[in-house]
Amino acid sequence: MLPFTRGRVILITGAAQGLGRATAKLLAPVGARLVLVDRDGAGARRAATELAVGDDAVGLEVNVLDWEQVQWMVQETVRRFGRLDGLVNTVGGSSGHGIRGARTIEELEIDDWDRTFELNVKSVFLCCRAAIPALRAGGGGRIVNTSSVAGRSQSQLGGPQYAAAKAAVVGFTRQLAFQLAAENITVNAVAPGPSLSERVSAIWDKRSEAVRQEILSRIPMRRLGEVDELAAAVCYFLSDLAAYTTGHTLDVNGGLYMD
């Protein structure tokens, strides 16, 4: 496993399932102290109980689109563990969570546009805004955001609203990295290709065999990603090995998009 200082306090949003939970699963055995946040409070608490060693993880029910709750989430982290060293923003997606997931501009409702930007971009802004003072207070830290191949190239499963929102995450990551570098806070992003989280597995299962084969034929590795493979990239940015890397978006997509 990558070098990682024991006892670091890492807050992960969207940690009840998918990429967030997979990231927690990699971090727990290397001694990180974890704050697992999700709107699904029972799921977050379950993840904390299943993954943690002793009292080193806590699950909190938080809606990351609510500024009051987001501020409380950081206060609660510092109250329980004394500090905050890393923030991992995984909340997002092209569908589910109240988003209809239109694929074309003709299908796209105004509400769908707004909700997609709230879930994928505003959530990242609010969590970073709340976390940065706590990272500063500890002498620096790490932020890892989640973009998508949709924001780097084009979306296989989503529409223009999702591609635009995930491109916004790349720009936000770069600008924040630039502005926080001198304070020893790195800001990076991971851009997954289609990967088999619970949410995407459900969408994938509903696609016809012909559509699945069409999507797979565009991926040089001819398979979807696993959430553990995405989580490994997140953990790299959190690890000591990535200390001099900031403002970067790392593509994890089986070769679907190459920069």
Ligand SMILES: NC(=O)c1ccc[n+]([C@@H]2O[C@H](COP(=O)([O-])OP(=O)(O)OC[C@H]3O[C@@H](n4cnc5c(N)ncnc54)[C@H](O)[C@@H]3O)[C@@H](O)[C@H]2O)c1
């Ligand atoms: N899985 C993929 O194929 C894929 C591909 C590219 C990018 N991504 C991105 O990776 C990230 C994780 O994707 P996933 O498939 O693991 O997601 P997921 O839907 O499986 O998990 C997201 C979690 O966020 C939680 N959540 C949703 N809204 C919330 C809110 N307002 N407050 C708090 N928690 C909330 C959900 O309850 C859920 O547990 C997303 O940003 C997604 O856009 C995923």
